[in-house]
Amino acid sequence: MSFSTDGALSIDVFHKGVFVPKPLMYFNPDKTSITEVDLRNLEFKDFKIYIRNLTKGMCHDMYYCLPNRALVDGLRELRDEDDYVRFLDAGYKNGRRISIYIDHDHEPLMQWIEEEIAEDGVYGDSDPSSDDVDSVMSDDISVDHEVDDEVIEIPKSVDPFLSKKNLIPKGGVDEEVDDEVHHFPIHDPDQKWDTMVPVLGMRFSDRYELKQMITNYAVFKGGELLAAIGRDSNNQMYPLAWAVVSVENKETWKWFLDLLLEDIGMGDGRGLTIISDQHKGLVEAVKERAPACEHRQCARHVYANFKKKYTGVEFRKLFWRAAKSTTESAFRSYMREINAMSTHAYDHLMERDPKTWCKAFFELDRCCDAMENGISESFNAAIVEARKKPIISMLEEVRVYVMERMYKQKGKGEKWNLDICPSIRRRIETFKEQQRYWDVTPSGPQIYEVRQLHEVYAVDLDQRTCGCRAWQLTGIPCVHGIAAIFFLNGNAEEYVAVWFTTNMFGSCYRYNVKPTNGADMWPETGLQSILPPRHRRMPGRPKVNRKKCRTEKEGKHTVSKKGGIPKCGNCHQEGHNRRRCPLLKQDEQLPEEVGSEEVVVAEEVGAEEEVVAEEVRAEEEVAAEEVGVEEQVAAEEVGVEEEVVVEEVVEQMVDDEQPNEEQAAEHVVAQHVQVVAKKCNRRKGGPSQRITKLKLMRKVVTKDGSGSSIDNPVTLI
16 A cells, blocks of 8 residues: 555544435434544455444445535545545545545435436535535534525425425426435334434334334433432332433533422522432532532442442441441541551541531431432332333333322322321331330439430430430431330320321322323424434443442342241241141141142142051951951850850749740840840941041141141131
8 A cells, every 4th residue: 555644544433324315414423533543554354344343333335525525525435445545545635534434224325426416506516615524414403405496495494304395396386396306215114123213304104103213213322311309208209300311411410400499499409408329410510509408428329339449247337337327426436446447448438528428417407317319219110111111101101100109199198097107107116115225314304314324315305306316317206215205104206207297298299290191182382393312322231220339249139047036837936937836746747848838748648548548457457356256255155155044044944844945945046146246246336446536637738727637627628
């Protein structure tokens, strides 16, 4: 290769756009600049591979534009080595800078250029002094063209699409219009969804194709969802506002905060508490738009950054103890322990401004001691499926979700026959259990000293304050305050702040989100339609779930059972599990796996029935043998008794002088039958009691429990 000059070259690569004719433009491109690159020893095939990697494999047909020319005059193909040499020469002659355009649709650009130049006065005679950058169409550039003598002028419109409509001939609309003049692309509904790009003048078969293309384009281009979430009287999330922006930065947050502060009437933020992550744009926007508000940082984000450098159980425990400290003395105590372990860790935390993430420095009387931004993550989890949808569908689904939630929350509050909201009541019940470990000493009217070993706090029930500051931070009596209230046999719920009452909860949800008609019934404004945010594609796959710290556990979180008290699933008593339940015999223990419970129980029942059957058969055989032996003994006894009876009968007959031998024989037979029946009546009633008990002890298992038919009967269904 030989070039006119030496040195590096800067190239502007325009890609992901669409060429449109009349006039020739490159619509909605992405621009990637290659600065100060030396291409003197790079062949064309290597250069093409380099451009393909730069555009992520989307390089099909390449064109370059001569300096100081419009696309219709200066566009040249870049196909082989000779074109590559001319391309480099043109770049070096233009002060070492040139532009490349990538065609992704294999459009017949050279044919379009020939047709455009051949037409007289309509799109030809382009100004050679115009820069090639002006040939790239953007959203804020309107397209004007010269009016030919054979056409009439149409009033100019602010809508860029209307300014490109067909030109009407002088004779009126009845005259034929040459269809060959229009080269607007036709939408292909079969193309891949992430390659659909709206083009000025694109034609669709129906409105549904247009809607599908716009939604697919919005999903692919993406954006950022900003949201402001509050807390209701039950300490649950209360969505306030949300909006979609192209990128999360200082300017978009300033715009969002301006609208939010105007809607809630907070002015400069006095009396407002904001909890957020450590996004620099949001921090700066809050300083400018709400300088008087209290801006807290999420302690979990602070710890996530802290854990990247300082790991270990001790660091974790000390950090959270320091963050949850409600007094400055407790905070300093824990920070001294951290300083003893590592001075760098201590300096790292102090540089993060503890006033924004430690309870000891939060402003009082806000009735909120939250130091984590988990309430926003709850909202994010609730709309995670909606965020995968197109922008309009997403916003509609979020609106419907909030509308339905407010209705359900209002109905739930109307069913509460309480003065205090349930979550606050549960918190008070926990403190009631703990207050018995504190000693209360009265000091004056409604003033007490509450003590536990070396911990001592002063409580003032009239002012509703405690030395630990927890009561002032939350608006809910702390354990020390409840101990003092119980000393007077008072009701702790009467000392809760008004913000947590059920009446205030009803006030939160007295307003509702108004329903709207479908999109086909929306009124027309006459203005330009709202387009999705400009494309700003971030590297990698788009994220849906919360961005977790690399130190967090992946997958399902499990809790160790070590140190816990087991609870039986059979009798629901603590101290043992289902396998060791005393209500079940050792040989009748239920299987541990619930999935195979019925199969295993059936096998055990079958095995037990076989054992019982064998035992019954053995008992019957033994009984039969015993009956046989007894019958033999009975027969012998009967023989002896018969002889005795005969002798007695004979003697009686002699004594009575009744020599009737037939009567004597009949009497002997009757006596024999009575003796045999008497001996055999032992087995006439069936098997023995032992066999009967074995049969009754057979195990019976049903869906509602297990037992036997004698000791623990159950009802078979």
